Amino acid sequence: MPWRRRIVIFIGAAVESLLGINGPLVYLIFYALFIGIHLAGVGEALKVMMVISGLAVFAILATAVALIGDFDAANLFDIAPTDAAGASTFMPFGWYGVWAALPFGMWLFLAVEGVPLAAEEAKDPARDMPKGIIGAMLFLLFTALLVVVLLAGAAGAEMIGQSGVPLVDALNAAGNPTLATVVNVLGLAGLIASFFSIIYGYSRLVFALSRAGYLPKALSLTSGRKVPYLALIVPGVFGFLVSLSGEGDLMLGMAVVGATISYALMALSHILLRVKQPDLLRPYKTPGGVVTSGIALVLSLVALTGVYAFDPRAFNYTIVLFIVGAAYFFLYSKNHLVAKTAEEEFALVVASPEELDDSDSDPAVTTAKL
Template sequence: MSDQTTYLAKRQLKRGSAGWLMLAGLGVSYVISGDFAGWNFGIGQAGWGGFVIAAIAMAVMYLTLVLSLAEMSSSIPAAGGGYSFARQAMGPAGGFFTGLAVLIEYALAPAAIVIFIGAAVNELLGIDGPLVYAAFYAVFIAIHCKGVGEALKVMMVISALAVLAILATGAALLPAFDADNLFDIAATAGNTDSFLPFGWYGVWAALPFAMWLFLAVEGVPLAAEEAKNPERDVPKGIIGAMLFLLVTAVAVVVLLAGAVGAKVIGNSAVPLVDALNIRGFGGLATSVNILGLAGLVASFFSIIYGYSRLVFALSRAGYFPQSLSLTNQNKSPVRALVVPGIFGFLVSLSGEGDLILAMAVVGATISYALMALSHILLRVKQPDMARPYKTPGGMVTSSIALVLSLIALTGVYAFDPKAFFLTGGLFLAGGLYYAFYARRHLVAGSAEEEFAMLSSAEAELKAN
């Protein structure tokens, strides 16, 4: 067995663990907590009409991005997801910075979510703080270490409970819908438009909140190496997840404000629960409050999976210390699960959930721009690449994603300049790390060499 094959034999994920339906479930679970809270503060920034404009823009951005990722994931079915696409399109440096942007999103988002989980647990049990954060990280990292099949099954059950809560809320509130409730926020001075009570600046500032309805669905390709038929299953999974999330987004944005008023929803910490209580569904509100915790847990659990596969791929390629990509007997990347988990736990001790999530959104928007650009460059540079799935609209579609992601990035600055500059500091540190360490330790000089090495080693391992 060659040294190359021996190296990769210690860094194998469990192939064939997920079909397209499981991948779609993964995509939904990444996002589902965003339907329960957070997005609604965008109504407070822009009014209901302004938020709808922001939400439509972000829905178009995610849909065009998802369609672009579906093509690239069918051509390059690797665990690195966006990193792998960018490396093939833009070389080692482009791959690193795209991977860093995704990692900022995926390492920081669980830290923010666990703070929100702590607040929910405090409401139910009266306990909160570092012990709660540590317990959730420890339990769910341990489940992931047991193997991807077990982890994804647990995730599907938790996500189904969260989706049930959203559907039950929508069914209960539908009879109370009144279109007049959508426009009960008074216009600001000098503005008489009840549809845009805070003008177009409000729409701009609401963009980051609109992203919460879809944030992290782009992580489905990170499961490519564990899919049954990645060329087919990953595109079907990510597109299926996006279409389902469009339905849940419409349900919460329209029905909640329509039932109790945009003003109430725009200021609510728990919009589904408050809407149900106001309409006299106290028992259902209590159940939804509990299941809202399931939504937070689902996103927390699945994003841990996402960051582990990204760190695994970056480590296997040599960008990060190679020990992080070692897998256990269950073919789970234990160190890639634990090390970022410790980092996330330490970040969560700040208690700044909103700031941390805003920083995650900055990383996300930068990664979206780089992934959309990768699609365009691959179409130009490698027109003959095998593409089992082709993006409808081709480069026009990915160009829309590119432009909207850059606009969304400016929206984060409009809402929270501190998060924007702090995340910039992380990119600066990452750039120095790449210049002085990572680029000197790459296992393969190019993406093509890396994939050839993986294919050759996999064939040799099967033969043995």
Template sequence: MESAGQPGVEAGHAGVEYEKVGREYFENRQLKRGAAGWLLLVGLGVAYVISGDFAGWNFGLAQGGWGGLFVASLLMATMYTCMCFALAELATIAPTAGGGSGFARRAFGPWGGFLCGVAILMEYAIAPAAIAVFIGAYCNSLFGIDGWTVYLGFYAVFLGIHLYGAGEALRLIFAITALAVVALIVFVLAMIPHFDVNNLFDIPATDAAGASPFLPFGYIGIWAAIPYAIWFFLAIEGVPLAAEETSDPKRDLPRGLIGGMFVLLAFCALILTFGPGGAGADALKDSGNPLVAALESSKVYGGPTWISRFVNFVGLAGLIASFFSIIYGYSRLIFSMSRAGYLPRALSLTGSRKTPYVALIVPGIIGFLLSLSGQGDLLILIAVFGATISYVMMMASHIALRIREPDLARPYRTPGGILTSGVALVLACAAVVAGFLVDPRVVIGAAVVYAIFVGYFAIYSRHHLVAAAPGEEAPY
């Protein structure tokens, strides 16, 4: 135990124990306050997710056809919109770098905080690995190179930028995201003249229950497409992870969450309509770079053009933006959970530039190793499993705090209250199950990893939590 005060162990509630630590423990674990304002947070929210517009969503076409993915996207758009309104309130109640982990800790105690935090950790540690695979596919289209050298190069460069400083990283994320937005706008404008509603329904109908040209894989296809519809929005909930580096978290976090969500809703509608509507759903359902594939398809431009090369090259920025920003997100989550003792404490050490260098490097190595599988679609399933578990817990936290502590100070209040978070909760529960319809072995494997983390907390870390850590209740 790191301590220079008077160390001691005291019992808390729910069978946990807290250790007192000295002042230098927290001095070695500090982030740079004021690195981000609300506009940078909007950019961060869009950056977390924008790679989902460039690759990943289209695998839902292979599960549900265009109609199945369309309905799944409507459901998930509803879930994420409701969830962002609820998270905006929670973020003003418990503004710490733990994000959702802190919300669940406030509502359900240390066990709730850990269970939610580890679920988010699985999402944020795995998502960059999936994005690295998609980056490889785009690099292959551009330069003819792919594989481990591409993955390693991107991990090394962008981990290095994060290690240099939070303010610099956030500003660079914003600039890269702006380039990616330009690429999406160019793509949509280029596809509009080639739109044909019949292209949306060119996947042949099967004999599944409810199958039709609109739902070629039947009703079950809607459910199976949900994990890929989530990819249009996955990780927007990471905006509150910047709470301790935000100028005014109680004002800026709600603006960042809600502003970012409305941008993502617009792009989801445009990409899902004009991508398959121009090239055909069947042509895009298995592509690693569907926007380029759409532009170069026989129904659009019939081969490479300056537009497809532009979208390919600048579109790489969209993948980089999410890759770069999610690395930021996982490092802040691990920093917060480690500082409070839920994860090994060494992970929360910060350097002279106030960056959590251990929390950046260790998951980066793990993510790189996972990216070597080259299975971006299966890595998405693992990330979605962790994400949906955390959504259930965060929405339950919102409802619990509204019921148990109605007079709690809430600088921002969710429109619709628990009805809004209740809608998100029901849809999140459905989304948890959806991954099992695609590949149950992958999701069961993710559940086993989750169980191992829970075992670590039950056996060890719940007896070694840090008293007076931000977001923790001191037991004395």
């Protein structure tokens, strides 16, 4: 998944700012260390993630407190307007700039959709998942406003736009070098938290797709600690190899293409389910119903085109990957699915790992046993 590759490149930039070192060895160390923690077990991984996330939140709040006295609204508009259509002091790059900036705006919230992947570990998914997702979105909105508005207002939008470590650079510009060093360490913790959660998310996604037959069955094998070890290791190896390119912005664009396509498909699926199965049991109902999902569908498609405006390569490369995946599905995995219906998919979710490990490799036999 491109977003984890982008995160590890950001981590490299933070380590370079702090220790003066960067490159493939840094990427390898972080991949090996945190995949190793995940291999130790779900509980251990989530506990570490909570501690790291708490440190990252503290870094943002500490930065906000330190910079609030230096905030000047004029600094938000210190970028000289260009000759683009609609350009002004408020929008220096015009409407094209807004369009091309959408991928970066989405990056502030990217991977929050990974929260539902913890459904199998939740005691009451119908109650806990909506609360977790909504709470995460509200908190991300709050911290995003702090980072985007306060940093630019204190240090200048132009300077922050060029920064690889914006919290640190904003504090240095405001004359807080000691706090900048502390926040650099804690900011690294924030990147690690994102990296950590994305490792968890991709492993559970690969595990679920493998278990249902969409990916090779070996990827759903679990260890004695009930950890999908190959679903952790194999994508991690691919992620590390791609991170060697150093193309962080390209990875960001590719991540947003994948995310926006998935968001659009989820919104469309919600609409179709509401229309075709209005009486389906729904423990949680989306406020606004199909109107909300319809708006989400349109916004997802607009954001998707924004990636093309930012970097056509990111758009084209990701579409090629989707085509390869579609070819694999239609030519191979479509004929090897374990679950043929939604009911069988649910049976796979509630089945124990032992049942799955002991099942026959023949999809028909596996389905019969379920």
